[in-house]
Amino acid sequence: MNAKITRVNPDQLHQTPGYHHITVVEVCRTAYLAGQCPLDRHGSLVGLGSLDMQIDQIAANALTALAAVGAQPQHVVRSVIYVRSNDTDVLSVAWRRLTSSVIGPAFTSASTLLGVAQLGFGGQLVEVDLTVALPD
Template sequence: MNAKITRMNPEQLHATPGYHHITVVEAGRTAYLAGQCPLDSDGSLVGDGDLGRQIDQVAANALTALAVVGAKPEDVLRTVIYVCSEETEVLWTAWRRLTDSPLAPALSAASTLLGISQLAFPGQLVEVDLTVALPD
């Protein structure tokens, strides 16, 4: 990759649970991956109502999408994670599962975790959007 990516956590800001407050890209091309849903290759929902299984599927789908554009989780500049819950513990459970997954390096970028009321598919509990610096 020719783009230089710098991640920063200024000491004047609060400590984070793994993400960086700032991600700077010096140069390169950018890809915006659509929200990765917990759907299998046939378009069927995986793990209806099961947050852990859905996160595993979302991570697998995100890794597939990254590979298609020649990128790795380390090339991710920004993540937005949507979880259908208003409960703080559920949100932290989702964060921990993602940071323990093969997608974990992507979450060291500037990341936002949101608790929301509903996603597109009945039974869907999680979705992840990625912004990626592409190799030249």
């Protein structure tokens, strides 16, 4: 039995730019992906100074991680996006790049976008944390 995933935007809450305020998952197994970073398979930072290149690497890494547990982007039920910036325009650029990437469907569920002062690797501009309702 596949998990039933329902995404809800109550009429009484503000409209969103693509995500849903609430994601309900009926009984299933879940996977919690570690924060996906813009690192290649050798652990080297990709795209120093380039938000777009780093997001593309994160999307590729997340797609690989999802596939490793038999999931696809539409199985993501919660995402948190961390961007090293306090500029709302930069946050918007990151959101648009992620939602149009190969993992774009992941961001239609409950999602949070945060501007932060620092991430774990020197030169890292973005990180994505995903929770997944695994299909059977």
